[in-house]
Amino acid sequence: xxxxxxxxxxxxxxxxxxxxxxxxxxxxxxxxxxxxxxxxxxxxxxxxxxxxxxxxxxxxxxxxxxxxxxxxxxxxxxxxxxxxxxxxxxxxxxxxxxxxxxxxxxxxxxxxxxxxxxxxxxxxxxxxxxxxxxxxxxxxxxxxxxxxxxxxxxxxxxxxxxxxxxxxxxxxxxxxxxxx
Numbered sequence: 001x002x003x004x005x006x007x008x009x010x011x012x013x014x015x016x017x018x019x020x021x022x023x024x025x026x027x028x029x030x031x032x033x034x035x036x037x038x039x040x041x042x043x044x045x046x047x048x049x050x051x052x053x054x055x056x057x058x059x060x061x062x063x064x065x066x067x068x069x070x071x072x073x074x075x076x077x078x079x080x081x082x083x084x085x086x087x088x089x090x091x092x093x094x095x096x097x098x099x100x101x102x103x104x105x106x107x108x109x110x111x112x113x114x115x116x117x118x119x120x121x122x123x124x125x126x127x128x129x130x131x132x133x134x135x136x137x138x139x140x141x142x143x144x145x146x147x148x149x150x151x152x153x154x155x156x157x158x159x160x161x162x163x164x165x166x167x168x169x170x171x172x173x174x175x176x177x178x179x180x
Contacts, residue, residue, distance in 0.1 A: 045081035050168045056098060058175030060155040062137060066178050067109050069155055071098025073173045079121070081166030086123030089166075092116050093133040093158055093173070100137075107140040111155065121162045126169065129160045132176065 053074050060069045074094045081087035094114035101108060115133030136150040157176050161169040 045083065045087070045166055047081075048079045048166050048168050049076070050171065051076040052171045053096070054171070054173040056156060056173065056175055059103065059177060060100070060153075060175045061178035062100070062102070062109065062153065063139075063151050065105060066103040067100035067137075067155075068103060069098065069100045069111065069175050071111065072096040073098070073156060073158075075158055075160075075171050075173060077160050077162075077168050077171060079162055079166035079168060081164075082123070084123060085164040086121055087166050088118060088120050089129060089160065089162055090116060090118050091129070091131055091133075091158060091160060093131075093156070095135055102140075109140065110138040111153075112136050112138065112150075121164070121166075123164050126161060126163050129162060131158050131160075132156065133158060 051074065053072050056069055056071050056073055058069055059066050061067075072095070074096055076092040078090045078092075079087060080089075092114065093116075095111050098111040099108060100111060113135040115135065117131040117133065119129050119131065121127040121129060132154040133156065134152050134154055135156075137153040137155075138150045139148045155176055156173050159170075159172045159174075161171075163169060
């Protein structure tokens, strides 16, 4: 419950920051006795925000064995379109209750973390953005060495489709299958 409240607060902060970037500056100060004139500037495109949760289920490559991954990934996409088209997108991915079972050992693994990617999208057409965020894999404790540090792993590919105006069409996430 607390994690969801923190995530929502973070999303509100990101949206507020993105909106602050789109507010035009004042045109200048007025000369003595004359009213201030404002310059007409082209309307800036508004940022787009979309958050989804996607289930994860599949085989991924671990450091010592393949792992059957099960869980949920929460993805927030914020696009900040440029006036002429194209722009930047921020993709925030976080794992929620994601675990795995070793394919050969049967040991339980824990996947944790959040990752932020900042990417650009094209002005002329719809763009599909693919990112593979870093998360931490916490391996099981195995005596006589019960302390094993977590390892960075990229178990998921996140795909986001964005139009040239910054409209978010689709968001998908799939486990990255091990290569043989």
